[in-house]
Amino acid sequence: MNTADALSSGKSDFLFRYTQWMEAVHGNSVGTSNKLMDLFQQLLMMTAGNVEEALQWLTELDQRYHLADDRYSIGNLIEDLKRQGLLEEDAQSGKMSLTKKAEKGLRQKSLEEVFKNLKAGKTGQHKTQDTGKGDERHPETRSWQFGDDLNRLDLTGTLSNTYRRSGADGWELKEEDFEVFESDYHTSTSTVLMIDLSHSMILYGEDRITPARKTAMALAELIMTRYPKDTLDIVAFGNEAWEVSVKDLPYLQVGPFHTNTRAGLQRARMILSRRKNRNKQIFMITDGKPSCHHEFGRLYKNPYGLDRKIVNKVLDEAVICRREGITITTFMIAHDGYLQHFIQEMTEANAGRAYYSKLDQLGTFIFEDYTRNRKKRNIR
Numbered sequence: 408m409n410t411a412d413a414l415s416s417g418k419s420d421f422l423f424r425y426t427q428w429m430e431a432v433h434g435n436s437v438g439t440s441n442k443l444m445d446l447f448q449q450l451l452m453m454t455a456g457n458v459e460e461a462l463q464w465l466t467e468l469d470q471r472y473h474l475a476d477d478r479y480s481i482g483n484l485i486e487d488l489k490r491q492g493l494l495e496e497d498a499q500s501g502k503m504s505l506t507k508k509a510e511k512g513l514r515q516k517s518l519e520e521v522f523k524n525l526k527a528g529k530t531g532q533h534k535t536q537d538t539g540k541g542d543e544r545h546p547e548t549r550s551w552q553f554g555d556d557l558n559r560l561d562l563t564g565t566l567s568n569t570y571r572r573s574g575a576d577g578w579e580l581k582e583e584d585f586e587v588f589e590s591d592y593h594t595s596t597s598t599v600l601m602i603d604l605s606h607s608m609i610l611y612g613e614d615r616i617t618p619a620r621k622t623a624m625a626l627a628e629l630i631m632t633r634y635p636k637d638t639l640d641i642v643a644f645g646n647e648a649w650e651v652s653v654k655d656l657p658y659l660q661v662g663p664f665h666t667n668t669r670a671g672l673q674r675a676r677m678i679l680s681r682r683k684n685r686n687k688q689i690f691m692i693t694d695g696k697p698s699c700h701h702e703f704g705r706l707y708k709n710p711y712g713l714d715r716k717i718v719n720k721v722l723d724e725a726v727i728c729r730r731e732g733i734t735i736t737t738f739m740i741a742h743d744g745y746l747q748h749f750i751q752e753m754t755e756a757n758a759g760r761a762y763y764s765k766l767d768q769l770g771t772f773i774f775e776d777y778t779r780n781r782k783k784r785n786i787r
Contacts, residue, residue, distance in 0.1 A: 644671030
């Protein structure tokens, strides 16, 4: 992450200096307990929900940088977390894990962080004509049509039309005088979020999986709390592709996998075929390079460059999605030129969209695209 500088501890592990939280912990504006809680949540994001590892990191950071004080220690934090029902301890092993309440808290925190970035204006260039985050009335008006909501009636325009047609003496209001404001409306949408869990997501000293995991949790919380008529399914893909439940999102980890993009798209398409919503879309978070697929009952893999045998199978799947009315939006978190060329090929095959995102902008890009794509111009 861009907030952490890896410092060798002289042992087998690494310590991380989180400067933005350290300054806040030692400041006077907010209590130590709140800031230790905030740092602990960030560490949980980075350790894929591993409570023991996150507490170990927090303890090491405290020993080196004196984050806690005499009034509030790491032990106090642990007791508070237990008392609030956020941690539970196994009676036999003594190991602690997150509760469902804590998992929901992580999703809510992720959502808050993404919306904070949205308000700060960290947005990208989007290939869509719709704007805004809710049902909105536009200044443009048009003639009323049967079925239009009278709450959108332009009273001034309507009366003006009557006056121009009949004059002040023969005042008579007719159907043809009515004017209504144009508006946007939200549509119900079925989304499959694909997350690349191949080994390259943590290679080269860059943590790409933590922002992907955080963004998935935030998107899940957004849909469940604000768009209950929408559906969200999550598909993870490596050598294979499999479905992931919302409750398992905090624990997603990269494996020793190649990248079977084709299998991910096939699984996502199968899920969307069962959904009744008219609008269907796939959001894919990846570092870009498909490196395997199944053929003749075995896994064909080539991690070097872009193998056209593999690439062409992915492009075929993108075309099938397009024919079935499924838009693929790719969020590319690597910037190699040849990888971007592949993403462009896939986007053209699907008539979809592609964004090349920095890791700290990933959530913003996805949320802007999701909220905008739910809106259509009301033509009735």
